[in-house]
Amino acid sequence: MVTRPLEFFGESGKERLQVSISYAASVAEAFWASDVARVVYIPSVTVAPVIEELVRRDGGADGVSPRVTPLSREEEAVGVAGAAALCGKLGGIVMQDNGFGNALTALTTWTLSYHLPLLIFANTRGSLGEYNSMIHSISTAVPRLLEATGIHYLELDRRSGPEDWGAVVREAANHAQMTFRPVVVLGSFWNTDGRLA
Amino acid sequence: MKRIEALEVLAELTAQHPVVVTCAATSRELASVKDSDNHLYLLDSMGLVGSVMTGLALGRDASLPKVVGLEGDGSLLMNPNVLPTGGYLKPEMLMVLLDNEVYGSTAGLPTYSSEVNVEELAAAAGWATGRAPDQQSLRSEYARLLQVTGRPGFLHVPIEAGNAAEIPKLLIDPVRITHRFSRWLASADKPSGSRETVAE
Ligand SMILES: [Mg+2]
Numbered sequence: 001m002v003t004r005p006l007e008f009f010g011e012s013g014k015e016r017l018q019v020s021i022s023y024a025a026s027v028a029e030a031f032w033a034s035d036v037a038r039v040v041y042i043p044s045v046t047v048a049p050v051i052e053e054l055v056r057r058d059g060g061a062d063g064v065s066p067r068v069t070p071l072s073r074e075e076e077a078v079g080v081a082g083a084a085a086l087c088g089k090l091g092g093i094v095m096q097d098n099g100f101g102n103a104l105t106a107l108t109t110w111t112l113s114y115h116l117p118l119l120i121f122a123n124t125r126g127s128l129g130e131y132n133s134m135i136h137s138i139s140t141a142v143p144r145l146l147e148a149t150g151i152h153y154l155e156l157d158r159r160s161g162p163e164d165w166g167a168v169v170r171e172a173a174n175h176a177q178m179t180f181r182p183v184v185v186l187g188s189f190w191n192t193d194g195r196l197a
Numbered sequence: 198m199k200r201i202e203a204l205e206v207l208a209e210l211t212a213q214h215p216v217v218v219t220c221a222a223t224s225r226e227l228a229s230v231k232d233s234d235n236h237l238y239l240l241d242s243m244g245l246v247g248s249v250m251t252g253l254a255l256g257r258d259a260s261l262p263k264v265v266g267l268e269g270d271g272s273l274l275m276n277p278n279v280l281p282t283g284g285y286l287k288p289e290m291l292m293v294l295l296d297n298e299v300y301g302s303t304a305g306l307p308t309y310s311s312e313v314n315v316e317e318l319a320a321a322a323g324w325a326t327g328r329a330p331d332q333q334s335l336r337s338e339y340a341r342l343l344q345v346t347g348r349p350g351f352l353h354v355p356i357e358a359g360n361a362a363e364i365p366k367l368l369i370d371p372v373r374i375t376h377r378f379s380r381w382l383a384s385a386d387k388p389s390g391s392r393e394t395v396a397e
Pocket residue numbers: 269270271295296297298299300301308
């Protein structure tokens with residue numbers, strides 16, 4: 001477990017908190033604590049620390065470990081990770097929220113329709129801290145896209161600490177298995193210890 | 198060779214294998230030849246056969262027979278990413294590409310495969326490939342590629358355009374497919390005498 005002081009900004013202004021784990025490490029720890037069998041990812045600068053922590057905790061390096069591998073596109077990830085459920089396992093995806101446009105047909109016609117539990121963690125690009133003038137156009141709409149298609153999602157941001165992020169990811173994995181559906185956790189790293197693009 | 202003639206051979210050859218089947222006419226025709234619990238019909242999700250095969254091949258119990266996919270040219274070309282992904286992850290599985298050079302379930306509109314050699318695409322991505330234009334070579338090439346280890350196999354099967362007549366639609370709730378396929382998968386590594394009956 002990484003132990004270092006962490007600065008972040010709470011609702012009431014700048015606060016200095018001593019926390020035991022980074023946000024990215026907490027998410028990664030929650031994936032493995034939830035018995036996720038395999039994680040596939042589509043990279044982003046912001047979500048890279050989560051991938052690095054997943055790989056490190058799985059004994060790998062340079063973006064690859066026995067249970068963590070890259071894929072080329074989000075719909076592929078839904079196909080590959082969703083199939084784990086047929087083998088009685090839980091698959092995981094780490095991605096960026098601008099890929100939900102690519103993923104949506106696979107999420108709905110495959111994992112949702114076939115009742116396949118799946119855990120997805122995605123960093124967000126549609127709001128605070130975003131520099132890119134184009135990415136808002138897809139990312140801001142993602143919660144409403146997920147809502148319109150009946151895909152359950154949970155939102156995390158600066159207002160809760162790393163431990164809460166980890167707890168939410170663990171319970172999201174549980175919820176996916178209880179409901180036999182994909183569950184998405186959207187994480188905004190703005191004003192956390194995370195890296196923005 | 199018509200699609201249904203290829204499927205008659207493939208239904209027999211894949212009887213003990215997990216089989217992922219592309220949507221619409223291919224799924225319907227296979228189900229009309231033989232409907233079986235080891236068939237995972239993708240009722241929509243064009244382009245996802247290779248991805249679902251990959252997930253199954255990586256997640257399956259090592260004692261299970263090799264995952265086989267029955268894919269169409271239009272569907273593969275909708276998500277050709279599965280070829281480099283297969284070359285990179287090297288799942289042990291066999292994709293059978295039924296290639297009629299058209300979107301057979303979508304008004305027979307053309308795909309790229311009359312101009313682009315999909316077998317060479319697969320080979321360039323690292324797949325072991327073969328070609329089977331008739332039922333005899335389908336049997337022999339299927340058997341040969343099934344033995345390949347350390348990388349995925351790709352069997353290119355040219356077929357005539359057109360769908361078999363009077364084949365009923367597959368009007369199944371997908372969750373029933375999940376249920377029967379995952380139960381079959383869970384029992385498939387046991388001796389056949391001890392298997393549960395999962396017919397619905
Ligand atoms: Mg076709």
